[in-house]
Amino acid sequence: MTTEQLRARFLAEGLFTPGDVTLVHSHEDRIVIGGASPGDGTLELPCPAELRAEYFLERRELGVVNVGTPGTVTVDGAAYDLGPKECLYAGRGSREVTFTGGPFYLVSTAAHADHPTAKAGLADAEPVHLGGREGSNERTIYKYIHAKGIQSAQLVLGVTVLAAGSMWNTMPCHTHERRTEVYFYFDLPEDQRIVHLMGRSDETRNLIVADRQAVISPCWSVHCGFGTRNYSFVWAMGGENQAYDDMEQVAIGAMR
Numbered sequence: 001m002t003t004e005q006l007r008a009r010f011l012a013e014g015l016f017t018p019g020d021v022t023l024v025h026s027h028e029d030r031i032v033i034g035g036a037s038p039g040d041g042t043l044e045l046p047c048p049a050e051l052r053a054e055y056f057l058e059r060r061e062l063g064v065v066n067v068g069t070p071g072t073v074t075v076d077g078a079a080y081d082l083g084p085k086e087c088l089y090a091g092r093g094s095r096e097v098t099f100t101g102g103p104f105y106l107v108s109t110a111a112h113a114d115h116p117t118a119k120a121g122l123a124d125a126e127p128v129h130l131g132g133r134e135g136s137n138e139r140t141i142y143k144y145i146h147a148k149g150i151q152s153a154q155l156v157l158g159v160t161v162l163a164a165g166s167m168w169n170t171m172p173c174h175t176h177e178r179r180t181e182v183y184f185y186f187d188l189p190e191d192q193r194i195v196h197l198m199g200r201s202d203e204t205r206n207l208i209v210a211d212r213q214a215v216i217s218p219c220w221s222v223h224c225g226f227g228t229r230n231y232s233f234v235w236a237m238g239g240e241n242q243a244y245d246d247m248e249q250v251a252i253g254a255m256r
């Protein structure tokens, strides 16, 4: 694939349109990603015709992460205040979801079961500190929706925050034989970029990614990257299981 073909297929740009909810429907594990940018108003989660559903969460579940300023997400009349990087899970059967403030990044997977709406902040996520200065990858991993956290049908989601002076995420890298993963990069200055590596581990390609863009990694693709500055990203997965560590590790020396 050429650069343009790779970008068209695996990179989601333009998710944040002021005053609108923008959704991208991937056929990789049927993951829908999106952005809600309410501005000064309130936005409602629409139900695109492609879902053939009465309402968005009729057969789906949703993870929401605030990637901006303090805001509120309301699910069937119950309001949840979300600070920056905080997360809300809305389960199957929730009929009305509205957004104010933010903006908010959205990830949805198909759901075969109902789970209660739940909020988690950074302190609830049992932060894991990984990497170090010598590897330029000092970072904190916050797990929100996973086997031991907020319960879901298949969605797994968290946020990773890189320390100032650290640029690498996920190195050594891995694939997930049983899942699709999407990285959504944010908190990167507008004029900076991330070199995201994708593709089979023995035949990698790269995507040059800007702030508030997402990369879809099918099960065969590695997903890791190096920024020209530090940044944060939301990682989210859909597929067969919810064990965070179900991954095929790739030795650095085995990458091509």
Ligand SMILES: O=C[C@H](O)[C@@H](O)CC(=O)C(=O)O
Residues within 6 Å of the ligand: 139, 141, 158, 159, 160, 169, 170, 171, 181, 223, 235, 244, 247
């Ligand atoms: O499957 C897990 C995901 O790729 C990320 O959680 C990895 C990550 O945040 C990191 O190492 O920086």
Ligand SMILES: [Zn+2]
Residues within 6 Å of the ligand: 174, 175, 176, 181, 223, 247
């Ligand atoms: Zn991964």
